[in-house]
Amino acid sequence: MSVTQEKLAERLGVSQGAVSHWLNDRRGLKLDRLNRMLHALGLTPLQLMPDAQVAEAAASYGLEFKEAPAISQVSDGVRLALCFRYPLISWDQALDPEQPALLSVPGQRFELTDYQTDAHCFWLEVEGDAMNAPVGISVPHGMLILVDPTLVPKAGNLVIAKWDDSAVATFRQIIEEGGKRYLTPLNPTYPKQLLTDQCRVIGVVVQASVKFL
Numbered sequence: 317m318s319v320t321q322e323k324l325a326e327r328l329g330v331s332q333g334a335v336s337h338w339l340n341d342r343r344g345l346k347l348d349r350l351n352r353m354l355h356a357l358g359l360t361p362l363q364l365m366p367d368a369q370v371a372e373a374a375a376s377y378g379l380e381f382k383e384a385p386a387i388s389q390v391s392d393g394v395r396l397a398l399c400f401r402y403p404l405i406s407w408d409q410a411l412d413p414e415q416p417a418l419l420s421v422p423g424q425r426f427e428l429t430d431y432q433t434d435a436h437c438f439w440l441e442v443e444g445d446a447m448n449a450p451v452g453i454s455v456p457h458g459m460l461i462l463v464d465p466t467l468v469p470k471a472g473n474l475v476i477a478k479w480d481d482s483a484v485a486t487f488r489q490i491i492e493e494g495g496k497r498y499l500t501p502l503n504p505t506y507p508k509q510l511l512t513d514q515c516r517v518i519g520v521v522v523q524a525s526v527k528f529l
Contacts, residue, residue: 399428400428400430400431400432401426401427402426402429402437402462403425403426403439404440404460405439407440407484407485408484409438410438410463410485411485411518427525429525431522435464437522438462440463440476441459441460441461442456442458442487445457445503446486446488446502446503447474447488447501447502450504452502455474455502455521455524458526459524459525460526461524462522462523462524463520463521463522464519464520464522467520467522469490472489473489473490473521474487474488474521475490475517475519475520475521476517477517478515478518480516481514485518486499488501488509489502491508496510497510
């Protein structure tokens with residue numbers, strides 16, 4: 317995405333000079349103004365979180381919270397956390413993931429992650445046991461998966477895809493055999509399918525997590 321200082325200033329309702337000062341680090345930028353700028357650029361807003369809450373959120377995603385110097389120290393025990401949030405949507409909504417309205421729906425649930433991108437990523441909750449493998453990588457029913465719709469799918473990637481003759485999306489792994497690509501379940505009791513032009517890959521799964529409470 318390319319946005320001029322003049323265009324960003326227009327979106328924020330400020331002068332171009334103010335934007336120039338912020339971008340050149342000549343003037344401090346408050347969190348609410350920073351989040352307005354991020355929203356204007358189509359990026360995910362940041363949040364202030366106490367250290368204890370950051371550590372708890374990080375642990376729930378299998379991440380380790382380290383006492384690194386704060387980006388912006390607000391008060392004792394409170395810092396600007398490098399966490400990003402994306403909406404948890406339904407499988408029906410995943411058929412049309414580029415819905416900006418998802419970010420402003422009242423009561424919309426968001427989940428945290430350390431994965432940063434300027435794309436409209438989204439979380440899905442896995443349904444069924446097609447990706448529940450007896451050994452190796454397994455993504456069972458109820459696990460949350462983070463989907464990036466801008467990545468180019470490659471062999472080995474876990475993806476969300478939709479067949480032209482189907483009304484629902486499917487969660488599979490791309491496997492390449494004999495020069496052809498297949499959508500393959502991790503559960504061997506399910507059949508694999510040849511990946512053809514009649515199938516659209518909606519996005520690549522970049523992360524998975526599970527919560528017990």
